[in-house]
Amino acid sequence: MSERERLDFIRQIVARDVQSGRHGGRVLTRFPPEPNGFLHVGHASAICLDFGVAAEYGGRATLRMDDTNPTTEDPAYVEAIARDIRWLGFEWEGEIRYASDYFEALYRMALRMIEDGFAYVDSLSEEEIRAHRGSVLEPSRPSPYRDRSTEENLDLFRRMRAGEFADGEHVLRARIDLAASNMKLRDPLMYRIRHAHHYRTGDAWPIYPFYDWAHGQSDAIEGITHSFCTLEFQDNRALYDWFIEHTRPAAAGFERIPGAEGGGGEELGSWDPRPRQYEFARRNLDYTVVSKRKLLLLVEEGQVSGWDDPRMPTLAGFRRRGIPPDAVRAFCGQIGIGKAENRVEIATLEWAVRDALNARAPRVMAVLRPLEVVIDNYPDVGFEWLEAPYFPSGVEARPEGWPETREVPFTRSLYIERGDF
Known part of the structure; x- marks a missing residue:
């Protein structure tokens, strides 16, 4: 080609x-x-x-x-x-x-x-x-x-x-x-x-x-x-x-x-x-209203806090939501320019955002609604330290000063998210 x-x-x-x-x-x-x-x-x-x-x-x-x-x-x-x-x-x-x-x-x-x-x-x-x-x-x-x-x-x-x-x-x-x-x-x-x-x-x-x-x-x-x-x-x-x-x-x-x-x-x-x-x-973009007249109505009626409300599909709203600008540019490059109108799945935008954040947002686990689980056949020997990654596999670039991995404790008694049980 x-x-x-x-x-x-x-x-x-x-x-x-x-x-x-x-x-x-x-x-x-x-x-x-x-x-x-x-x-x-x-x-x-x-x-x-x-x-x-x-x-x-x-x-x-x-x-x-x-x-x-x-x-x-x-x-x-x-x-x-x-x-x-x-x-x-x-x-x-x-x-x-x-x-x-x-x-x-x-x-x-x-x-x-x-x-x-x-x-x-x-x-x-x-x-x-x-x-x-x-x-x-x-x-x-x-x-x-x-x-x-x-x-x-x-x-x-x-x-x-x-x-x-x-x-x-x-x-x-x-x-x-x-x-x-x-x-x-x-x-x-x-x-x-x-x-x-x-x-x-x-x-x-x-x-x-x-x-x-x-x-x-x-x-x-x-x-x-x-x-x-x-x-x-x-x-x-x-x-x-x-x-x-x-x-x-x-x-x-x-x-x-x-x-x-x-x-x-x-x-x-x-x-x-x-x-x-x-x-x-x-x-x-699926599930997205981009009519300025309708968006203005949301602002005027107080349904949102303003044009930059994180729920709004505005660029100012994206910025407050934490979406980086290179993710928006990547999204635009991915959907391209053509002559035929079509619909873009919201997952395409989410993928671009996730891909951009992979290299700059370290990931850790958190339990919001804890449920205690005891592993009966695991010896009660105190803490065992395991290595967990901060970034998804394959991500080479990362914020300066951030290590690739961290240590997390593993014991006989664990807490998991209640909804995952």
Whole structure:
């Protein structure tokens, strides 16, 4: 089997790109969590992939907070995310980046999208937009506001930015294809009005970008070469590419981030380099809930002591439980990266933890509920000392200063665990 065949499909793609000189041979990945909760075991695979691929191919990895929803985000989550990534053993390049850093650039690009005829302000309500959406078998119905003039759209969008309208009064939508088989392309929403305080920008913005608009453009601004995400975003890839292909980077009035190498010209889709999105399948751990919404509910209802409760499947919870970070990395390496979703037995995680602890946690016996046992045919000669191992057989590495074995007494009268009788 060749080296390439031994790699997972994402590493095969990256290896091929590096060999062919795509992106000038550069590899720049990013981990883009939303700061609306603590990281959980499901995030660990993505972290190991993003930072691992960058390290393996001589590249760089950055950390960017996807902070486009001010009602759910908190700086405490930012701190927790950074702490958990470092605990896992990874470090990002430079300072933490934020989607909110690009709000002005995204706004200017959206204005140019309107001028180029690729976006319009829609005044339908959320329920009306949903009613116009159609289905997989029938196309969406056009909004009566879809054919507004460029001047009217620009005026309305600027007034949205100025805070003149109430929440939900207008949205900005991309004008793509109402009959597209991929429903993500049926005039998706780009901006909504939300008069909410943002933990970084304060009250400066009454409009906030949707994920699909902010995500790909942020990747392009930063010069990301390989964008990894889970399969739930597979249909979003077409939208990711469409936005990048239909924007004019130079119109945004920003400078590329140092180290991004390359830049965007005035022509459509002139991002250089242009990021590419690749999707991998989730690995669902048995008996484990990883929905941040449900985990937050446990915290808010007081069912657990916090996000770092040892019973929680969060990385902070793992840390308090005593699980070492190399066990989590080993677990992620064992379950691997693939395209087909599957379930992972909880025993796989337990094995990784046990294997990591074998070399660092000396083992001794203890009796919690003693039951005296007398061995009638054993001579009553006092103590006999036997040798017992501290570590399982085959374990070579052990904590400095710890011997391999210890002495334990053996007598005619013993105490065993009551439940073992």
